[in-house]
Amino acid sequence: MNILTQQAQFDHPCPIRNVLHRIGDQWSLLVLETLSRKTLRFNEIGREINDISKQMLSRTLKRLEQDGFITRTVFAEVPPRVEYALTDVGRSFLVPMQALVQWADANHATICESRRQY
Amino acid sequence: MNILTQQAQFDHPCPIRNVLHRIGDQWSLLVLETLSRKTLRFNEIGREINDISKQMLSRTLKRLEQDGFITRTVFAEVPPRVEYALTDVGRSFLVPMQALVQWADANHATICESRRQY
DNA sequence: CAGTATCCAATGTGATACTG
DNA sequence: CAGTATCACATTGGATACTG
16 A cells, blocks of 8 residues: 555545545636636636536636636626636646646657557 | 647547556556565555456456556466566656655645635 | 526446356 | 456546526
8 A cells, every 4th residue: 555545544644535536527627718818708618618507617616716726706797797717726727737638649640559459 | 738738639639648547547556566576466466556446456456467567478377477666658657666665655644624615 | 688497318437247 | 376356436527507
């Protein structure tokens, strides 16, 4: 049992299970990547990602906000305006995340080929 | 729509969806981390991770093998011996992965606190 | 505009019995 | 030892109607 799995006995303080598995869903990384360039409104994010449902966008944003990756700012206007932006934590996450995305991009073809040959 | 989501229209050549989402499950990163130190047998990996079922270990290993992250070597012995090891692709993945794990480790407490306060 | 509520399908996970 | 088969349950995801 290694250092990362060891503590999982108690209340899963294992960062892989508690942090990475959480953002390892279908949309979190895409949302963070979309917000990395600029602050956006709810529907703007949806249009950027293009094929995410309002439902999943809503849930994903709420979880990212809960985990402290993004902020949600409501403006008292009509029609309502809500802006989402990265926090410092979210912005610092971008560094390892972009390294991962670059790796995935560079090895994408190789992995697809490996799957085909299997 | 950004460069990462743009191509997703066709057959999801988006590396986030096709590569990262796949290893974003509960066990893949833990298995890769476990194999990063040395080649191991099936049950050895299970003992290291400690609370993974044979079922999920089997499935996770198969997917990682299919994607080309690990190799599976069967020795013609009795009792049977099967060893799992990282491929070059798997080993290269370790670099961005470890950066991510370190980030998760460093920000684990902050994120948990953010969840509690929500 | 920015969501929530509801319902349903697909996938992921767990426990355990069984096999070569 | 190294798995697979089966069943059950949890979580995730998708579509869409509805609301302030």
